[in-house]
Amino acid sequence: MAAGYINGKWNVQPDGYTPAGCYKWFKGNKPRVNWCKAIWNGWVIPKHQFLGWLIAHEALNTTARLSSFGLAIEDKCYLCGLSEETIEHLFYDCVYSNGVIRELNKQTRWDYPMRDKLNWYVQRTGTVLQRGVQSAMMMGTLYQIWHQRNKSKNENVLLRPECVAKNFMEEMRSRVRGRDRSLMTIAERDWLKGMRLVE
Known part of the structure; x- marks a missing residue:
């Protein structure tokens, strides 16, 4: 330079x-990173964006990361207690997290691409609105899992996966209701109905 x-x-x-x-x-x-538009768009809630940025940079303070700095903490997952708490495990391999994703699959009738692990952002398809909603759903899901992890760690409280999914769906419906429907095409409104995000 x-x-x-x-x-x-x-x-x-x-x-x-x-x-x-x-x-x-x-x-x-x-070079522009390939996850940029999936995180930094108007549909994703700012606190979810920040979490996504931390995940993309592998900077989230999981117990595995903190113990690698020499902190004397147990590195087990706070959600399932079955494995080391890494980003990969917490969001994609943990039985609790998979339960949340299964419940959201049922409630939205949308096949979450999170089985593709940290490359989920390349699976977005459709119009700008549809890609934005998909990003908001996926980033919001990651946030809900992290939020439950923190509640388990700090308060020893863990909601059932179906309750987490139900609460998150209400949050997403509220987000969609706040958008101007007149700017959506008929196909987009039908798509949102199929996702059970609008009546």
Whole structure:
């Protein structure tokens, strides 16, 4: 990377310094990651986006990650207690998490692509609205699982998978109700009905 300032003069842009130009120079030319649009879109709730970003960067503080830093903690999964709590296990292999996903499959009649593990974001299809809703469903599911994990850890409380799925579906229906239906096509409204997100 070239030096930004040389002899007190901004060396990067011919027209002089701008904050945007400085940010672009500082950030550098990095390739766009393939999960970007699945996480950063208007359908996904911000706290779900942040969790997705942590998962994508493998920066979520699972017990396995914390114990790798030398902390004296047991690295078992707080949801099932059957395995080491890694990102892979917690969201895709844990029997409790799989129970939540099975319940959501039943309630939405949509086959969650989460069996593809951390590559689920490439499975989104359809219109911008449909891809956005799919992202919101998947990111929201990851959040619900993490939320239940934290409740189990901190409060020793764990809801049944069907209750987690039911509560999350109500949250998603509320999110869909907040959108302007007049901007949706008939096919999109029918698709949302098929997902049981609208009446």
